[in-house]
Amino acid sequence: MATPTWNLYAFCYGRHENRMMSDTFVGGNPNELCRGLDYFMWAIVGNDRVIVVDSGMKKDKLESMNRTWLADPIDLLGKVGIDAAHVDEVILTHAHFDHVGNLGRFPKAKFTIQDLEMQSITGRDMTHPFFRTAYHQEDVEELVGLLYDNRLKFIHGDGRYAPGIDYHLIGGHSRGQMGLTVNTDRGPVFLASDAIHLFQEVDEERPFIVFYDMVDMLEGYRTCARLAGERAFLVPGHDPIVTDIYPAVRPDLAGLVLDLGKEPKAG
Numbered sequence: 001m002a003t004p005t006w007n008l009y010a011f012c013y014g015r016h017e018n019r020m021m022s023d024t025f026v027g028g029n030p031n032e033l034c035r036g037l038d039y040f041m042w043a044i045v046g047n048d049r050v051i052v053v054d055s056g057m058k059k060d061k062l063e064s065m066n067r068t069w070l071a072d073p074i075d076l077l078g079k080v081g082i083d084a085a086h087v088d089e090v091i092l093t094h095a096h097f098d099h100v101g102n103l104g105r106f107p108k109a110k111f112t113i114q115d116l117e118m119q120s121i122t123g124r125d126m127t128h129p130f131f132r133t134a135y136h137q138e139d140v141e142e143l144v145g146l147l148y149d150n151r152l153k154f155i156h157g158d159g160r161y162a163p164g165i166d167y168h169l170i171g172g173h174s175r176g177q178m179g180l181t182v183n184t185d186r187g188p189v190f191l192a193s194d195a196i197h198l199f200q201e202v203d204e205e206r207p208f209i210v211f212y213d214m215v216d217m218l219e220g221y222r223t224c225a226r227l228a229g230e231r232a233f234l235v236p237g238h239d240p241i242v243t244d245i246y247p248a249v250r251p252d253l254a255g256l257v258l259d260l261g262k263e264p265k266a267g
């Protein structure tokens with residue numbers, strides 16, 4: 001039987017412009033601007049299922065960090081007919097604050113996360129203030145609440161989430177950082193989430209400034225590139241180039257709701 005295909009959407013909800021290279025890459029020039037970061041969540045839709053990937057961030061939190069709010073990511077889900085109140089499945093690629101910010105807006109969902117990520121954010125790792133900076137305590141407390149409500153599901157390592165959707169433990173950026181391969185009409189797309197923030201990390205093997213384990217992160221870049229096969233099938237978690245090259249689901253949603261199942265422009 002042929003592997004099922006899925007629709008794969010990206011929702012761009014925030015932007016960080018005027019970001020210095022030194023705030024982006026290890027060893028980056030403190031006097032040079034980089035292009036910046038876009039903030040995404042994603043959804044995998046088809047085969048009578050809706051699977052949301054990560055839950056974005058809240059407006060006040062994003063703006064308090066001097067990022068630009070583009071749209072409410074939960075509202076953007078509605079643009080492709082997804083009502084968060086009725087979503088049953090959410091995959092959390094990792095628990096950094098820009099990926100788990102709206103857990104309470106999915107009141108029916110069960111959430112899936114890697115064992116190692118949950119261990120990391122509730123154990124000894126968090127005694128190190130450096131590792132804590134990318135997490136928000138209230139998000140972690142909410143995740144623990146979901147656990148005790150039987151709404152948190154654990155996976156470990158690599159495996160099959162559903163026919164046509166595979167998960168991969170990449171690590172590096174966070175201890176339990178996960179990427180997903182999603183079979184689409186144009187072939188399997190590798191959604192790196194924050195295993196890769198920017199294409200530049202892979203192209204230049206240049207380490208991003210936030211990491212759990214530098215070697216795992218750098219090896220992870222290679223793993224992601226290998227899993228994607230070619231660049232047109234590799235989707236980093238924060239690259240504004242993604243927003244540039246993928247078509248919107250509708251013209252009025254340009255730059256906000258992207259169809260990753262369609263061919264990107266050469267970027």
Ligand SMILES: [Zn+2]
Nearest residue numbers: 096098194237
């Ligand atoms: Zn992120």
